[in-house]
Amino acid sequence: MKIGELSERTGIPTRMLRYYEQQGLITPTREANGYRSYSDGDVARAQQIRGLVQSGLSTRLTKLVLEAETVCATQTTVECTPNVAQELADELAAIESRISCLARSRDTVRDFLCRSEHGKKLVPSLSADAQPVSG
Template sequence: MRIGELAGRTGVATRLIRYYEQQALLLADRLPNGYRTYGEDHVERIERIAGLVQAGVPTRLVKVLLEAEDACAREQATCSAEVAALLAEELVGLEKRIACLSRSRDTIRQFLAQVSASPAPARCG
């Protein structure tokens, strides 16, 4: 598939897909005419990258995480002390964001439960 179709399937803008390629997060196949071409594995990879970025993980760490996942999938888990320190630092930030999002979710649920439990307001006019 071409980049436009990949963008449509993943909901990620073509310029972001190109940016992910520039950051070495994604490697497109190339046709003889130089056009990028993508397969189903690219769809999954873009969705994973976009999810991590939306969760607040910087692209430099997204690359580290994807490389670690790829290594684990090949059962070649290797992690330098430097990478482990980066991941540990990022984990602290992720846990804080998750806690904040969880509080917001709980507040929204509580509000919606109160609204649905209260009688409908009287109409004016």
């Protein structure tokens, strides 16, 4: 598929997809005419990249995470430099902190919607027997 179709399927602007390519995050093949050609696998990868970047990771750290994911999928024991290990440990702590913050925010929004007549109508999973989360 061409870059325009990848953009349509992922909701990611073509300019951003080209930037991801510049950063080595996605690697399309090139057709004889020089056009980029993307696979179905690139759809999921582009969406994952966007999610990681939107969650606060730099593209450099996003690349490290994607590489680590590939290594973990193929190897039981991995090696890295102490600097990379420290960087990933720091990022792990930051991710855990963001997840905790997001979980508290989710619980607050859920609690508010559970107590709201309109919230129960808009979000069917907030049934009458759903218990508000106390914080």
